[in-house]
Amino acid sequence: MTDIKSYMEEKLLQFEPYMLDRVQLLQAPDSLKEAMAYSLQAGGKRIRPMLLFAALETYGQDAEKGFDAACALEMIHTYSLIHDDLPAMDDDDLRRGKPTNHKVFGEAVAILAGDALLTYAFEMVASSKLYSAEQAVKLISMLAKAAGPSGMVGGQVADMEGEQKALxxxxxxxxxxxxxxxxxxxxxxxxxxxxxxxxxxxxRLETYARHIGLAFQIRDDILDIEGTEAEIGKPVGSDESNEKSTYPSLLTLEGAKLKLEQELDSAHEALASLNRPAPLLKAFADLIAKRNS
Amino acid sequence: MTDIKSYMEEKLLQFEPYMLDRVQLLQAPDSLKEAMAYSLQAGGKRIRPMLLFAALETYGQDAEKGFDAACALEMIHTYSLIHDDLPAMDDDDLRRGKPTNHKVFGEAVAILAGDALLTYAFEMVASSKLYSAEQAVKLISMLAKAAGPSGMVGGQVADMEGEQKALxxxxxxxxxxxxxxxxxxxxxxxxxxxxxxxxxxxxRLETYARHIGLAFQIRDDILDIEGTEAEIGKPVGSDESNEKSTYPSLLTLEGAKLKLEQELDSAHEALASLNRPAPLLKAFADLIAKRNS
Known part of the structure; x- marks a missing residue:
């Protein structure tokens, strides 16, 4: 996994300042830009942008070609965390070991910083010089479907409705x-x-993505039991104390570990059937399934 | 103004079910769709869609050609009202005489219904069959700029920062x-x-739009003083009790009325310089400046 780590470090050195510049260059109230930038740079692992770059390079294109779509993706991921942490939602004070957005800027600004990141994400792609109009429209449609009521937001509602209920x-x-x-x-x-x-x-890549998505979540649930607070940046055992259904609670810890192995195997199988080698995507699957934070 | 009223009624008969169908047809949790639809159909005047249709017809195109962009516009307007009414923001219990979204569905669902409407708005345009890819990308870019951190959300932050401060x-x-x-x-x-x-x-239309936008707001401030609660759907005098800066508080009520007249005149002037007659846009300017609710 040394290769993938140095690949990620190299790409991050270019991508991070590119993404933060997009916020700094906005003509908007400073307090809003500050709140947007705070959560954008709160130490995420940038797994999503990295997956996008890895898929791009699998088809012989430079990661840079994916920068604007990756900014949009990371802005939407970040907005969802800000809203998720709000008192009316999960009411979290810490995120990756740092005070959550509303703890620093207040609830009202946190709600608006989330709204701003979500809206700006679509502008990033629509105004991008990297894509043709056809590409941009397709990317926006895919992204909105993944993030909206039939995607992420719908999942969030289902998650809330499933709380304190045996699933x-x-x-x-x-x-x-x-x-x-x-x-x-x-x-x-x-x-x-x-x-x-x-x-x-x-x-095939859709199959790969589905399996690493589940592997990601199962690993999250396992880390909530086995990780240390320093590693995962939030109190260990918070799922259990919330009485949330998790893979370990439904399958036992051993069962969850077995399912994680199966998801990882299925992801590798999907990659093996591709028309070309995909060493970066392969390494990412391992990274996601074996990460400690 | 009889003409414009019957024009609006006719268009609304087609547009309203079209827009609500877009939500009903979503594959998403029922509770989320219900919360989205509740605020979408909470009795708005649809001024924004109507302005879009009126501009379209000025250039000889059918209103139907604007339906997906108008849905996006109204969804974004509606999301902004839902988030605006939240306890952490304006903390309003009533909107147009009906309980606000979070009063009916709870704060968490209200936040998510807003997020869902905002995201879905961009999907509406990106997936629309009414526009070419070039048109869709340009519309999304325009809409995101108008609604995002350099537009509406930025204005919202500036508004909060300006509260209880002499502006x-x-x-x-x-x-x-x-x-x-x-x-x-x-x-x-x-x-x-x-x-x-x-x-x-x-x-020229940008000039027109700027003047009717200000006229709209000045009329709002005047109605807050002179309107009846039944007409405007919220307590009269709420700006004054919030110690908010308004046009009447800065210019006196008479001064605000004078400024409203000036904005209306400038809007009409901009229209008069167009390459073609614009009777609908003209009637809209009057409607906005003279409305009672």
Whole structure:
């Protein structure tokens, strides 16, 4: 995994300032820009942009070609975290070990900073010089579907309605597929689309994305039990104390670990059937399934 | 104004079910769709869609050609009202005489219904069969700029920062131009753009839009003093009790009425310089400046 880590470090050195500049250059109240930038740079791992770049490079294109779509993706991911942390939602004071947006800027500005990031995400793609009009429209449509009422926001509502209720494994999977899976899948699909993947490969990558999305969530649930607070940036065991249905609570910890292995295997299988080698996407699957934070 | 009223009624009969169907047809949790539809159909006057249709018809195109852009516009307007009414923001219990979204569905769902409407708005345009890819990308870029951090959301932040502070007339105008003016201007500009207005007319319509945007806000402030609660759907005098800077508080009530007349005159002047007659846009300016609710 050394290769993938140095790949990520190299790309981040270019991508991070590019993304933050997009916010700094806005003509908007300073307090709003500050709140947007605060959460954008609050130490995320940038898994989604990296997946997009990896998919792009699989089809022989430079990561830079994905920068505006990746900014949009990360802005939407970040807005969802800001709104998720609000007192009316999960009421979290800490995110990745730092005070949450509303703790620093107040609830009203946090709501608006989220709204601003969500709206600006679509402007990033629509105004981008990297894509043709046809590409931009398709990317926006894919992104809005992944993030909106039939995607992430719908999953969020289903998640709230499922709280403190015994869920079946199918219900849990529905929630995760929508709440986190759809945006992770967009990362891969957007890279493949910009890179010009054919229909067959696109379908295989959709399968890959679905499995790493679930692997991501199962690993999250396992870390909530086995991780240390320093590693995961929030109190360990918070799922259990919230009485939330999780993979370990439905399948036992051992069962969850087995399912994680199966998802990882399925992801690798989907990659093996691609028309071309995909070493970066392969390494990402391992990284997601084995991460400690 | 009889003509314009019957024009609006006729268009609404087609547009309302079209817009609500877009929500009903979504594959999303029922509770989310219900919350989105509740605020979408909470008795708005649809001034923005109507302005878009009127601009379109000025350039010889059917209103139907504007339906998807108008849906997006009204969804974004509606999301902004839902978030605006939240306890952390204006903390309003009533909107147009009906309980606000969070009063009916709870704060968490209200936040998410707003997020869903905002995201879905962009999908409406990106997935529309009414526009070419070039048109859709341009419309999305215009809409995101009008609604995002350099537009409506930025105006909202400036408004909050200006509360309980004596503002200059320039500061008040900055707030209104961004908070409400930019989206009203988009209505006109989007119609002109889809209709194929030339560059000169586009500039004139931008001037028209700016003046009716200010007229709209000044009329709002006057109604807050002179209107009846039944007409405006919220307590009369709420600006004064909030110690908010308004046109009447800065200019006196008479001064505000004079400024309203001036804005209306400037709007009419801009229309008179267009390459073609614009009776609908003319009637809209009068409607906005003289409305009682």
């Amino acid at each position: 079946s494994i199918e219900e849990l999977e529905y929630i995760h597929h929508h709440k986190t899976g759809r945006l992770l899948a967009f990362s891969v699909m957007a890279g493949a689309f910009i890179g010009g993947a054919d229909e067959q490969d696109t379908k | 200059s007339i320039e500061e008040l105008e900055y707030i209104h131009h961004h908070k409400t003016g930019r989206l009203l201007a988009f209505s006109v500009m989007a119609g002109a753009f889809i209709g194929g207005a030339d560059e000169q007319d586009t500039k």
